[in-house]
Amino acid sequence: MDVRAIKVSGLLISLLVMAACSQKSVSGTFPESGNSAFACDGFKIENRFLVEWEDGRITTVEAENKNVFIEKFLKPQLDQIRYVEFDRPVWLNQEDMQFETTAIGTQTTWGQAMIEADSAWNQGVRGQGVKVGVVDAAVDYTHPQLSPRLDANTAEINGQGGVDDDGNGYVDDKYGWDFYGNKPQPTITSGNVHGSHVAGIILADHNTGTLPGIAPRASLVPANFMDQGGGGTLGAAINAINYVSSRGVKVINASWGGTYCSSSLKNTVRALEQKGILFVVAAGNEGNDLDIQPEFPAAFDLPAQLTIGATRSSDFFAGFSNSSYKYVHLAAPGDQIYSTVPGGYAYLSGTSMAAPFVSGTAALLWSAKPQATLAQIRQALMNSVDVKDYRVMTRGRLNVRKALDEIRRLVP
Ligand SMILES: [Ca+2]
Structure with missing residues (x-):
C-alpha cells in the first residue's frame, strides 16, 4: 500500500466518523415535518406520531399538533430518535x-x-x-x-x-x-x-x-x-x-x-x-x-x-x-x-x-x-x-x- 492510498482511506474514515457524529436534523428524522414535497399519500392522523427510537423501540406520541410535537418532544431528544412519521388509519x-x-x-x-x-x-x-x-x-x-x-x-x-x-x-x-x-x-x-x-x-x-x-x-x-x-x-x-x-x-x-x-x-x-x-x-x-x-x-x-x-x-x-x-x-x-x-x-x-x-x-x-x-x-x-x-x-x-x-x- 503506498502513502497515497493510506491518505485516501484515512480521509474516508474521517468522513464516515463525521457523518456518524453529525447533528441530526428535524427534517431528516421527521420527513413529513415540513410542508415540503415529501409525499406519503393517504390519510394521516395530525396529532399522533410514531416515534422509532435508536434502540429499536417504536412508541406512539400524542401532541396538540405537529409544531408542538417538534418543539416539546422531538427537538429535546433528537439524538435518541431515529425516525418519526404520522400515525395513520388502517x-x-x-x-x-x-x-x-x-x-x-x-x-x-x-x-x-x-x-x-x-x-x-x-x-x-x-x-x-x-x-x-x-x-x-x-x-x-x-x-x-x-x-x-x-x-x-x-x-x-x-x-x-x-x-x-x-x-x-x-x-x-x-x-x-x-x-x-x-x-x-x-x-x-x-x-x-x-x-x-x-x-x-x-x-x-x-x-x-x-x-x-x-x-x-x-x-x-x-x-x-x-x-x-x-x-x-x-x-x-x-x-x-x-x-x-x-x-x-x-x-x-x-x-x-x-x-x-x-x-x-x-x-x-x-x-x-x-x-x-x-x-x-x-x-x-x-x-x-x-x-x-x-x-x-x-x-x-x-x-x-x-x-x-x-x-x-x-x-x-x-x-x-x-x-x-x-x-x-x-x-x-x-x-x-x-x-x-x-x-x-x-x-x-x-x-x-x-x-x-x-x-x-x-x-x-x-x-x-x-x-x-x-x-x-x-x-x-x-x-x-x-x-x-x-x-x-x-x-x-x-x-x-x-x-x-x-x-x-x-x-x-
Ligand atoms: Ca400483565
Missing part, C-alpha cells in the same frame, strides 16, 4: 361490512374441504402446542368454540386483580389485550364480527361446536385494535403485534391494511424474522394489482411475511381480491366463508377470511414439526399449492395435505 379486509347468516349454494365447510384440511386432522395433527396471535377487531372470548382455545397467561390468572403480575406493562391480561379500549377484554357488540370470525377459521374447537377450525388444538392470543366500525391505527396495530409476539406466538394473522406507507410497521414486521414468527397478511379487497397500486402491510416484501389472496368455491380467484406476482404469495378460500361470530355463526367474504386459512395451516405444520424454522414453514406453504392460473407468486391455492407432506420432506 382498515379490516372484509369485503363488505354486511354479513349473512345464510348463504345460497355454498356448503358451510367448502373451504376446509377444498384445501383437504381433514387429512391433517385424521393424522392427529391439530395445531397442538402452537400459539396464534389474532391482531384484529374484538374477539368474543365467550364463544363456545373460541373460549376453550384462549391461551392462558398463568401469571395473571394466578395473580392479583389490579396488578401487572408478569410485569409486561398490561394489568390483568389473563388472555389478551384490547388496544382500542386499553383494557384486558374487549367490549363485544353483535355487529362487531370480524375478529371472532377470523379466529374461528384458524382454530375453532371441534369438540364444542359444528365449525371445524383449521388448527382446532392451537391456542389463541387475541389483541384487538379496531373500533366497532373496523377502523384502527398503525400505532395500536404495532403495539398489538409486539404484545402477541411477547406472549410466544408462532403465527400472527393480520386481516387488515390499506396504508400507503409506513416505516414503523415495516420495521415491526421485519423484526419478526429474528423471533421466528410468521406474519400472515390479507392481500386486500380492491381488486387491484399490488405491483401497480401497493398498499401495506400487504405489499411488504419481507422474510417473515406471507400475503394471501382469496378464492371462491368454484376455485376461481375472487374478483375482489388484490393480486400480484411479486407481493401476493398464494391464495386460499375467502368467499362466503362460514365461521364464529358473537352469539353464533355467519358468512363473511374477503381476503380477511383467506389469510386465516393459511395461519391455521401454519399452526398445523408447526405442530407436526415443532423444530421447523420460519423459512421452512413459509417454503412448505408455498411449495405445496395446487397450481392454478392466479395472478400470485406461486400461481396457486393452499393445500393442507400437500403442505404437511412438504414440511415432513423439508424437516425429516
Whole structure:
C-alpha cells in the first residue's frame, strides 16, 4: 500500500466518523415535518406520531399538533430518535361490512374441504402446542368454540386483580389485550364480527361446536385494535403485534391494511424474522394489482411475511381480491366463508377470511414439526399449492395435505 492510498482511506474514515457524529436534523428524522414535497399519500392522523427510537423501540406520541410535537418532544431528544412519521388509519379486509347468516349454494365447510384440511386432522395433527396471535377487531372470548382455545397467561390468572403480575406493562391480561379500549377484554357488540370470525377459521374447537377450525388444538392470543366500525391505527396495530409476539406466538394473522406507507410497521414486521414468527397478511379487497397500486402491510416484501389472496368455491380467484406476482404469495378460500361470530355463526367474504386459512395451516405444520424454522414453514406453504392460473407468486391455492407432506420432506 503506498502513502497515497493510506491518505485516501484515512480521509474516508474521517468522513464516515463525521457523518456518524453529525447533528441530526428535524427534517431528516421527521420527513413529513415540513410542508415540503415529501409525499406519503393517504390519510394521516395530525396529532399522533410514531416515534422509532435508536434502540429499536417504536412508541406512539400524542401532541396538540405537529409544531408542538417538534418543539416539546422531538427537538429535546433528537439524538435518541431515529425516525418519526404520522400515525395513520388502517382498515379490516372484509369485503363488505354486511354479513349473512345464510348463504345460497355454498356448503358451510367448502373451504376446509377444498384445501383437504381433514387429512391433517385424521393424522392427529391439530395445531397442538402452537400459539396464534389474532391482531384484529374484538374477539368474543365467550364463544363456545373460541373460549376453550384462549391461551392462558398463568401469571395473571394466578395473580392479583389490579396488578401487572408478569410485569409486561398490561394489568390483568389473563388472555389478551384490547388496544382500542386499553383494557384486558374487549367490549363485544353483535355487529362487531370480524375478529371472532377470523379466529374461528384458524382454530375453532371441534369438540364444542359444528365449525371445524383449521388448527382446532392451537391456542389463541387475541389483541384487538379496531373500533366497532373496523377502523384502527398503525400505532395500536404495532403495539398489538409486539404484545402477541411477547406472549410466544408462532403465527400472527393480520386481516387488515390499506396504508400507503409506513416505516414503523415495516420495521415491526421485519423484526419478526429474528423471533421466528410468521406474519400472515390479507392481500386486500380492491381488486387491484399490488405491483401497480401497493398498499401495506400487504405489499411488504419481507422474510417473515406471507400475503394471501382469496378464492371462491368454484376455485376461481375472487374478483375482489388484490393480486400480484411479486407481493401476493398464494391464495386460499375467502368467499362466503362460514365461521364464529358473537352469539353464533355467519358468512363473511374477503381476503380477511383467506389469510386465516393459511395461519391455521401454519399452526398445523408447526405442530407436526415443532423444530421447523420460519423459512421452512413459509417454503412448505408455498411449495405445496395446487397450481392454478392466479395472478400470485406461486400461481396457486393452499393445500393442507400437500403442505404437511412438504414440511415432513423439508424437516425429516
Ligand atoms: Ca400483565
